[in-house]
Amino acid sequence: MFANLPLTALRSFESAARHLSFKAAAEELHVTPTAISHQIKQLEHTLGLALFDRLPRGVALTGDGRRLFRDLHGALLEIAQSLAALQPQRSTGRLTVTTTASFAALWLIPRIGGFYQQHQDIAVRIDTGAQVVDLQQDASVDLAIRYGGAVPAGLHRHGGLREHFGVYGAPGHVEAEAAKPSPTLISVEWGESQLYECTWQTWCDRAGVDWMKPGGVMRAYDEEHYALHAASAGQGLVLASSVVTAGSVERGLLAMHRPDITVPGETYHVLCVPGRERHPPVKAFLRWLDGQMGEV
Structure with missing residues (x-):
């Protein structure tokens, strides 16, 4: 069923699309940029369409490339999470949440002690940087709590706080x-x-x-x-x-x-890349958030 899947090329594409850089993908996968370029060209030839626009400085995803990245990133994330769940002595759960400094200081941090009481094995890192994190590009961030505006295409929205x-x-x-x-x-x-x-x-x-x-x-x-x-x-x-x-x-x-x-x-939206909401630490945090957001 899966014998013809070009797994190496797909992994190369996912890394290059996430970083928007063949060089960064090569460093992540411990190969040369030429090897990444070759794998992606082969994938484009197999599909019969362009996945990247080659620009004078760097690359950008085409519409087809963005669609493939969304689906592929979620699928690889699920595979990684399934493998981690099978490990007999897996490490303490961790997750990273990005939000505004005000929301963190005035709403999230005063309440998060209750989460730690329920889940002492999960460590939460709260990122309040000024820049909006692109969840589809930065795999280190699990959840974003954002204020107002439309939910970006390709992201999963879990609840909200009006x-x-x-x-x-x-x-x-x-x-x-x-x-x-x-x-x-x-x-x-x-x-x-x-x-x-x-x-x-x-x-x-x-x-x-x-x-x-x-x-x-x-x-x-x-x-x-x-x-x-x-x-x-x-x-x-x-x-x-x-x-x-x-x-x-x-x-x-x-x-x-x-x-x-x-x-x-407005509404505070809770967002993540599709599939990330099923990761056990994220799932536990979302379940806790549901209870807290229902109280306001």
């Missing part, structure tokens, strides 16, 4: 600040800096207040956890997500003003 925005402040201070004609407003400036400004205006319109009038005090931070720390210190009112404020509200560091008024936000 948010809404409200106004928060320090307990014992929030109502006094809100009673001022021009309270100090705390916001966040991301790459999409208009998100908070527009949401502040929407909240004010729904509440029937004119806090966004010219001359008002607006203090902005580039990370949500800075904005929440400023609000909990009594420095003003913060417009914040129900997701990232949940822990601070539970610990009595923040209180919500006008709980009856909220503005819909």
Whole structure:
């Protein structure tokens, strides 16, 4: 049934497609770049189509190449996981999760102790780098928890966490600040800096207040956890997500003003390469996430 599968060529293609480099694939597989090129040319000849566009500097996958890579990467990953599961004394489970610094600091890390209590044999590495990780290219990352936007083609989405925005402040201070004609407003400036400004205006319109009038005090931070720390210190009112404020509200560091008024936000998506969700450590982490995300 599988006698004619060009396994060596497929493995060479998968590595070259993941790295987008024949040289990097050669280093990974301990062969020469010429050998990688030869294997891929043979595979293209067998299939009767081009898998790579050869560019002046490097290579890029064609549409057919992207399709083959998605299917092949998932299949090889399943094979590797099956072999690992058969090993009688396999090492401690590990997984890597990439997400934003704010989500990690304000939601994930305060809760992850519960996961370790249930799974002491699994080590979780949390990556909060500024660059968005391409899960189909970087096999070292198991899961991504990403904010908003459409789910990229070719990725598996597992659940999600929907948010809404409200106004928060320090307990014992929030109502006094809100009673001022021009309270100090705390916001966040991301790459999409208009998100908070527009949401502040929407909240004010729904509440029937004119806090966004010219001359008002607006203090902005580039990370949500800075904005929440400023609000909990009594420095003003913060417009914040129900997701990232949940822990601070539970610990009595923040209180919500006008709980009856909220503005819909985005969804935190949990993403992985198809097939990775069946890897035992990843499967255990996803099952734990389901329980936690259902609580917010």
